[in-house]
Amino acid sequence: MSTRPITGPVLVVEDDGDVLNALRFALEIEGYDVRVFSTARALAHAAGGSGAACLIVDQRLPDETGLELIARLRKRDIMTPAVLITTNLPSALQAQAAALSVPVVEKPLLSNALFATVRSLINAA
Numbered sequence: 001m002s003t004r005p006i007t008g009p010v011l012v013v014e015d016d017g018d019v020l021n022a023l024r025f026a027l028e029i030e031g032y033d034v035r036v037f038s039t040a041r042a043l044a045h046a047a048g049g050s051g052a053a054c055l056i057v058d059q060r061l062p063d064e065t066g067l068e069l070i071a072r073l074r075k076r077d078i079m080t081p082a083v084l085i086t087t088n089l090p091s092a093l094q095a096q097a098a099a100l101s102v103p104v105v106e107k108p109l110l111s112n113a114l115f116a117t118v119r120s121l122i123n124a125a
Contacts, residue, residue, distance in 0.1 A: 008053040009033040013043040040069040052080045059086035081121035
């Protein structure tokens with residue numbers, strides 16, 4: 001478990017229920033308060049007043065892409081640090097993520113890369 005202050009919930013949006021439950025479980029073990037969502041719309045509604053520490057957003061969601069969601073939040077001046085999770089992100093979308101200052105962690109999430117990225121984003125905020 002890390003020794004960083006818990007500054008707010010980690011919001012996770014992922015439409016695959018198994019991945020969502022696994023992420024929630026692993027993040028809770030790390031000591032985070034976790035709130036989960038299966039659509040971009042649900043997360044966008046909650047993100048406005050949440051005081052979230054970090055967002056974990058899947059790129060392939062049923063109602064819009066993860067990058068579209070993050071860009072929409074930024075336009076609403078919601079600057080919560082975010083990390084995008086996906087498989088095989090094309091270079092044009094990698095550039096779009098970089099322009100939004102959003103790190104990308106590739107699935108499958110077999111290493112500690114996601115948790116290290118979340119810790120880094122929260123510590124930098």
